[in-house]
Amino acid sequence: MDGLMLDSERAITDCHARAAADLGHALPPDYWLQMVGTGDAVCRARLVERLGEEAADALLARSGLLYEAKVDAGIPHRPGIVPLLRWLAGRGIPRAVATSTRRPLALRKLEKAGLLGWFDAVCTSSDVAHPKPAPDVYLLAARRLGVDPAHCLVLEDSPTGVRAALAAGMTPVQVPDMLQPDAQVRALGHRIVASLDEARRLLEARLASA
Known part of the structure; x- marks a missing residue:
């Protein structure tokens, strides 16, 4: 988030x-x-x-x-988020938020920003025993969506979130914001893209070849 x-x-x-x-x-x-x-x-x-x-x-x-x-x-959106969510929803792909923010604030932020209605589930640090980089919040999101973790794609901006996704057995794609990945983060071997628009193009190509 x-x-x-x-x-x-x-x-x-x-x-x-x-x-x-x-x-x-x-x-x-x-x-x-x-x-x-x-x-x-x-x-x-x-x-x-x-x-x-x-x-x-x-x-x-x-x-x-x-x-x-x-x-x-209302906190401003990151570029490309609404087109991405619209594209996912149009293809019936389940969507969940998995955030380190506490539940009341997370829901408020999403609602004030006009994004809450795009998601089938919102999972927060209030809902799990251990925060990221532990996998708990991502595993909870998979359960609530009814999807095997191995079939989940995670979009993350931070190294902490990438490590949580990997620990959950999911496929992370990192879209860095304030923290650019250093050599240690890049060594994790995940995909790194410059924007949410680029992430959407990756998904489009993947689904087209499926």
Whole structure:
């Protein structure tokens, strides 16, 4: 969801950076990139390690208020998401969201952005024991769609999500957003494309040859 369908990674990192500056924490801009694709618990743990528990919680509370306003306004779509969803729906291909976001916020973000109705299932970190890179949320999505994991394609922007998809026995295609894959990520051997439009063209070609 975040960084793949919604341009929310920029929104949340901007909110974190603004909150940190407001509270007098001098953190480098690239510090926030390590949060991309992680769940709330991982994000908090890294901030606690850096700032201490009280300061981390104060920063997250302030950042959360800034982000709530962005969510209510409707976070912009990533380029190509609506044409892709329309194409998938037109061919009767089941679709699920598998996100590290907590369920209430995930549903709100999708609804405010006008994307919720495109999906047959929404699976969140609230619904599983372990967040990405564990495979739990993807395996849950497959169960709810009634599809064998081996027959599932995963579109992901982050390395964390790619690792979760691979652990679930699925086929990931990465569409990087803020984090470009390094040599270690590329060594995972999955397909990497530049855009959702390119991902759609791959699917079109695959179905045409089936």
